Amino acid sequence: MIGSIEVRDLSRTFHTTVRRPGLAGGLRSLVNPERVAKHAVCDITFDVAAGELLALLGPNGAGKSTTIKMLTGILTPTSGEARVAGVVPYRERERNARNIGAVFGQRTQLWWDLPVRESFAILRDIYEVPKTEHTVRLREFDNLLDLSSFWDTRVRHLSLGQRVRCDLAAALLHDPPVVFLDEPTIGMDVVVKEQVREFLRHQVEQRGRTVLLTTHDMTEVERLAERVVLINHGRLVLDGTLDEIRRKFGSTWQVRATLADPHAEVVALPGIAVLRHDGSRVVFGPDGPGAPTVHQALKSVIERYEVTDIALDEAELEDVMRAAYVQAGDA
Ligand SMILES: Nc1ncnc2c1ncn2[C@@H]1O[C@H](COP(=O)(O)OP(=O)(O)OP(=O)(O)O)[C@@H](O)[C@H]1O
Numbered sequence: 001m002i003g004s005i006e007v008r009d010l011s012r013t014f015h016t017t018v019r020r021p022g023l024a025g026g027l028r029s030l031v032n033p034e035r036v037a038k039h040a041v042c043d044i045t046f047d048v049a050a051g052e053l054l055a056l057l058g059p060n061g062a063g064k065s066t067t068i069k070m071l072t073g074i075l076t077p078t079s080g081e082a083r084v085a086g087v088v089p090y091r092e093r094e095r096n097a098r099n100i101g102a103v104f105g106q107r108t109q110l111w112w113d114l115p116v117r118e119s120f121a122i123l124r125d126i127y128e129v130p131k132t133e134h135t136v137r138l139r140e141f142d143n144l145l146d147l148s149s150f151w152d153t154r155v156r157h158l159s160l161g162q163r164v165r166c167d168l169a170a171a172l173l174h175d176p177p178v179v180f181l182d183e184p185t186i187g188m189d190v191v192v193k194e195q196v197r198e199f200l201r202h203q204v205e206q207r208g209r210t211v212l213l214t215t216h217d218m219t220e221v222e223r224l225a226e227r228v229v230l231i232n233h234g235r236l237v238l239d240g241t242l243d244e245i246r247r248k249f250g251s252t253w254q255v256r257a258t259l260a261d262p263h264a265e266v267v268a269l270p271g272i273a274v275l276r277h278d279g280s281r282v283v284f285g286p287d288g289p290g291a292p293t294v295h296q297a298l299k300s301v302i303e304r305y306e307v308t309d310i311a312l313d314e315a316e317l318e319d320v321m322r323a324a325y326v327q328a329g330d331a
Contacts, residue, residue, distance in 0.1 A: 003050030003177035010080035055225035101171030105183040116151040127174035141169040161192035218317040253294035258309040
C-alpha cells in the first residue's frame with residue numbers, strides 16, 4: 001500500500017574483529033583476527049499504516065538507527081523482509097529514494113559549502129520537481145519553518161536548529177509519502193523543538209505522510225505519537241499505543257480527591273484501589289495490571305463521588321518506558 005511500512009523478521013548482524021589485550025595479544029590478532037558477531041537487530045516485525053506517525057524507541061545501542069538504515073536502503077538486512085511504500089528498499093534503492101525523505105539529526109544531507117538555496121535547487125534537479133511545484137513547496141516550508149532569513153547562508157555556517165530545519169525541508173521537497181527521522185530534534189532549544197514538532201504534526205495530519213521517528217525525548221513522543229514500538233538489545237519488546245503502555249507499565253499514578261461529604265462510604269472502583277482515606281481526603285491508585293490510565297481513573301472518581309477538589313500525579317513517561325524496557329524485555 002502506498003505510504004505504508006511493513007517489516008517482517010528483519011535482522012542485521014555486524015561482524016567485527018576484536019583486538020586481544022596486551023602486545024602479544026595484539027600481534028596474535030594481526031595474524032589471526034578474532035571475529036565477533038553483533039546482532040544489532042534480531043527478527044523484528046511491525047507495520048506502520050499510511051498516514052501514521054510511529055515512534056521507534058529504545059535505549060542507546062538498541063538497534064533503532066540500524067533499522068532505519070535498512071528501511072532507507074543504506075544497509076542490507078542479514079535476513080527478513082521490509083517494504084516501504086511497496087518497495088524493498090535495499091533492492092531498489094533509487095525507487096525507494098523517490099518515495100522517502102530522511103533526516104538524521106546528527107548529520108546533514110545538504111552540501112556543506114553551498115548556500116541553502118543552492119542545495120535546494122540541486123535537489124529539485126535530482127528529483128525532477130517542476131519549478132512551480134518547487135516554489136510552492138518552498139513557500140509552504142518557509143511559512144512553517146521560517147527558513148528565508150538564512151537560505152542564502154552556507155550550510156556550514158548554520159546553527160544546529162537552522163540546519164535541521166533546512167534538512168527537514170530538503171527531505172520533503174520531492175513530496176515523499178514516507179519520512180524517516182532519526183533523532184531530528186537532538187540538541188535543539190525548546191522553541192525550535194516546538195516549531196519542528198508543529199511542522200511534523202502538519203505533515204502527518206494535513207499532508208497524510210507516514211512518519212517513523214526515533215527520539216530519546218519523551219515530551220516529543222507524547223506530543224507526536226499515538227503508537228510506539230520499543231526495541232531493546234535489537235529485539236522488539238513492545239508494540240502498542242501510549243495509552244496501552246501507560247496502562248501496562250505506568251503503575252505509579254495517584255488521584256487525590258477531597259470529598260464533599262466526609263462521611264461518604266469510600267469503596268474501591270474497578271481497577272482502582274483506595275490507597276489512603278482520612279476523613280474527606282482520599283487517595284486512589286491503580287489496582288493490579290488491568291488498572292485504567294490516570295485520566296480514566298479521574299473520570300471514574302468524579303462520576304462516583306461528589307468532590308470539592310481533585311488532583312492527579314501521573315507517572316512520567318520516561319519512568320513508564322524504563323519499566324517497559326525492563327519488564328517487557330525480561331518477559
Ligand atoms: N557498522 C557497525 N559495525 C558494528 N557494529 C555496529 C555497526 N552499526 C551499529 N553497530 C552496533 O549495533 C548496535 C545497534 O546500534 P544502533 O546505532 O542501531 O543503535 P541505536 O538504537 O540507534 O542507538 P542510539 O540511541 O545510541 O543512537 C550497537 O551495539 C552498535 O554498536
